[in-house]
Every structure is written in C-alpha cells, then in structure tokens.
Amino acid sequence: MVSRVFSSDRLPRGLAVPVVLVLVAEIAWVASGTTSDSLAAPSAVLLRMLGALADGSMLVATGETLRAAFGGLAIGASVGLALGLLRGTFGPIDELLDVTVEALRPIPSSALIPVTILIFGFGYGLEMTCVAISCTWTMLVLSRAAVIAVEPQLIEVGRVLRLGFLPRMTKIVLPAALPRIFVAFRLCTGLSLIVAVTTEITANPLGLGYQMMVAQQSLQPDLTIAYLVWIGFIGWGLNQVLVTAQRRLFGRVALVGANS
C-alpha cells in the first residue's frame, strides 16, 4: 500500500499533518468565500510573505531582531557562564550569591521591559538588556549545574596527576562540562529570540515583532500571519543549526539526557 520508501523515512510523515491542515484551511477559505480583517487564507499569507521577503522589508526587520537578540545573547551568556563557572567551582561564592540569584531570578522577563524603558528609552539598549538579563539567569543555572555534575573521579585524576588549579580547570573540568554548557547555550539562543520578539511586540519600535504589530494595526492579517510563520521559521532554523553543531562537536553521546 504505502511504498517502503516512505514508511521508514521520517520527514514525509512529519510533513503530512501540517500540509493537510494548510490544504484544508485553504479549501475552506476559498469555498466559503469570506473576507475578513482578522484571518487570511494560507495562499494569501504565502504570497504576502514572498512579497515582503522580495522587497527586503522582512529581511531588514529580521536583521534588526537578530542584531538585538545576538547582542544580548553574547553579553548575557558570557556573564552567566562566568558566574556559573565561579559558583560551580568555589563553594563560598556559591553560597554568597545563592540568595541573591534565587531572589532575582523569578522576576518574569517581561517585567524587565518597563524597567529598561525607564533607563534606556526605546531602541537597541532596551532590547539587548532584556535579552541579556534573561540569558544570564538561564546560563548561570545551567553552567553551574554542568560544573557540579562533572564526575568527581575525573577531578581525582587531576589531583593524582598533580595538575595545578588552572590546568585542572582547562584540561579536565571544562571539557567535561562543555556538552551541557553547549546545550545551555542552545536554550539561551532560543530564549534570546523569544525575549527579543516579546520586547518588540510590547514596546520596542524595531524588528520583526514591531512589524507584526504594525501589520495588525493596519488590518493586514495576511502580513501579520506571514510574519508569524517567518518568526517560527527563524526560531526553528536557529535551533537546527545549533543541534547540528552540537552533533558535530560532541557526537551522539552528548545528546543523551541533553535533548530538549
């Protein structure tokens, strides 16, 4: 019945449901002949998306969003990594920072938006700061856990070989913690995009989120949905790039327990 080629190949099966849904939506739309300010047919969305890509508006907005997201990611991930490594390695520092971090961490990332509006006004500073702070917490918690999870026996080996503190860190601890740290980085990347788009939708007049709000307010549902699909694509693409990098760098073993 179904050819063998397809039954064992995951990709076509995964596409089946979305394709069917889109087709059903398209047929329903065309058949009922409705016009609406709030929804658009899939074909209209696709055309609008290609149009926006072609005239560059979508790409410019993408550039703005990614610039803010990556800028904040770079700052947040480095600070978070540094603090996490510090906390994971030195017990006293860990305890000292514990209460502060646990008190500040639960503040929802969206609550930071008005604070940064107050301090930076609108623009890249606002967005990068929000992204940076959100990434810092994630990176801190996960890199600290990565360091703590290093097999004690590996550290014993370091002592047996009479390695000094710094060589022990760079030759044993860091490589052992690196797979988990990379997963943390991957999560932070996804988070940076989410927070960036959220700040754009809520307040900041630049980037993809802002374009979405403009499209919605000018009653162009096809463009709004087109941006939505595009944002989803960017997020998925970023994640795929990092997953591939993770596989290449660390191999299958590192994916065990790190899949999320």
Add this chain to the structure above:
Amino acid sequence: MIVLAWQWQADAGLIPSLYLPSPKATFAAIAKGFDTGDLGWRFLGTVERMIYGWLIASLIGIALGSAIGLSRQVRAYLQPMLEYLRPLPASALIPVAIPILGLTDEMVLAVIGFAALWPTLLATIHGFAAVEPRLYEVGRLLKLNRMQVIWRIALPNALPDIISGMRLSLTYALILSVVGEMLSGREGLGSWILFSARMYKAADLFAGVMLLGLIGYVSALLIGGAEKRLVRWKYNNR
C-alpha cells in the same frame, strides 16, 4: 545582604533614584499601593490569569501529551510539527489573536494557555514515550488491560517529567500574563508597571516588579514542594 547594599548606595546617591529607587521608597510604594487597594486587586488579577491559563494548559497538555506519547505512530506524524512550533515565541501570537479575540481577557488567557501548553505537552510526551519498555513487559505478564497499564505503569513513570514540565509552564504563564496585560490594558501588575514606567514613577515600578518576583518565587516554591512529595518514591528506588 544585597538589600543593605541597595539601601547604602541609595543613601549615598550612587545611582539616580529615578533609575533605581531606594528600598525604603519601594516598600513604601508597596504599602501605599495595598492600602489604597490599587495594587491589591491588580496583584490578584495577574495571579488569577496566570493560574487559570496554567491550569487549562496543563490539563490539555497532559491529556494530549499522554495520547501522543503512548503511540509511536502518532508521535511520528506529530513530532516534527511540534518541534517546529516549539521555538515560536508565544507573544508573537498576540498580534494574530487581537483581531480575532479583541483586547479582552479571553485573548490574554488564550495566549497564556498557548505559551503554557508547550512545556507541559512536550514533557508529557517525553515522559510517556520514555517509559522503560520492561515495565510494559511486566504489564503484559500480569495480564493488565490497556487502561490499567496506562494508569499504573505509564503515568507514574511519566509523572516526574510531567511535573517539571508544569513548573516551566507556570513560569511562562506568569511571563505571558504580564505581557498580555501590558498589551491589552487589562488591569493587573503588567499594566501597572508599564504605566509607572511611562509616568516615571520609579518607586511604583519597582514595587510592581518586586511583587512579580514574589509571585514567581512563591509559585516555584509551591510546585517544587509538590514535586518533591509526589516524586519521592521514584528517587528512593535509585
């Protein structure tokens, strides 16, 4: 300790109080806010939204997740689509939802529900998919029927994953509750802090932020406690 440093630098005037108000001013703003009742029902509004959205999302997530997780066929068809949808920022749905649902509480709840659905759904799928196959064999040995297998074997094994998913869902529910309020103007802490920022009322702003942090902290604490209770048996066996 940090609070003391905060108060000290406020007294020393290191950072302009416009940007970072002193702890005294912040607490005074909290007290005044609750006194006049302004903060009280806004606080409740945010918490309410967060909990409703989270509960609905958790129920749907667990129901769908168990159905999907238990069947390898269904997973094969749906997993790629779910993986595509996962990195999608839930707040990006707001501009799409506004024309359909308007700037109403329903819209905010729908967006919160969508955001909170994801962690629970994916964690439930993973939890049910990762049940040790030998346990299924035990079920066959004991001649348990389908419902019994699900209830007694699959569900308890999936429970740790489900609860950690629910914990993440609660975090997202709070974040999106704040975002939803900021965008739709529904009364809550989100609209309060946005308004305070626009009016340069730093003390009020930080008061709201602190309260939000408190909500986040307490809710995480409660779920963490529930998680420890429910999952104790699993870790005792290790």
